[in-house]
Amino acid sequence: MEYRPELIGGHLALDLVNTVAWRLDVRRRIDRIADPVGLRRWLTATGLDPAGEDPGDLRRTLVRCRETAYAVLRPLTAGDEPRAADLAVLREVAEDAVRNATLVSARPLTWRAGTVAGQVRLAVWRFFEDEDLHRLRQCADNDCGWLFLDRSKNGSRRWCSSADCGNRARARRHYQRHSGAPA
Numbered sequence: 743m744e745y746r747p748e749l750i751g752g753h754l755a756l757d758l759v760n761t762v763a764w765r766l767d768v769r770r771r772i773d774r775i776a777d778p779v780g781l782r783r784w785l786t787a788t789g790l791d792p793a794g795e796d797p798g799d800l801r802r803t804l805v806r807c808r809e810t811a812y813a814v815l816r817p818l819t820a821g822d823e824p825r826a827a828d829l830a831v832l833r834e835v836a837e838d839a840v841r842n843a844t845l846v847s848a849r850p851l852t853w854r855a856g857t858v859a860g861q862v863r864l865a866v867w868r869f870f871e872d873e874d875l876h877r878l879r880q881c882a883d884n885d886c887g888w889l890f891l892d893r894s895k896n897g898s899r900r901w902c903s904s905a906d907c908g909n910r911a912r913a914r915r916h917y918q919r920h921s922g923a924p925a
């Protein structure tokens with residue numbers, strides 16, 4: 743089926759993480775930006791214009807940023823601390839981001855990058871500085887693995903998309919109730 747990016751993360755860094763579908767199920771896991779068409783679709787959906795950038799280099803940068811972000815964020819969703827090795831890679835992403843960006847304002851500190859690779863590095867690094875990570879959640883589906891910021895008033899959002907993972911869970915509960923299987 744054709745890849746149609748769903749930007750439900752609430753931040754570019756999370757929408758990047760969510761370019762992997764079924765992350766927690768190794769048999770079904772799909773990297774949506776592994777091929778040039780998927781990569782182009784995601785960039786278009788996010789409004790990023792990679793004019794003149796080498797798609798292979800760009801993809802490698804995006805995957806590095808994505809896997810670094812996920813490795814650090816996943817433990818946070820469970821109330822755990824990230825591994826030192828993963829924080830070390832995040833530091834490298836931040837260093838690359840600064841090295842390739844221009845400081846355009848001091849108050850507040852504002853960086854600008856001239857390439858998509860640079861913009862994504864900045865977005866991933868700054869995500870950890872700017873966002874209230876108490877709102878960070880992982881979809882409650884066992885296999886999905888998507889991350890999002892829960893901006894609901896009472897902090898009750900459980901699913902990446904209730905039309906998708908939420909509905910599957912409801913259907914499963916319904917089936918279990920009516921088949922006598924243990925919930």
Ligand SMILES: [Zn+2]
Pocket residue numbers: 881882883886887888901902903907
């Ligand atoms: Zn989900």
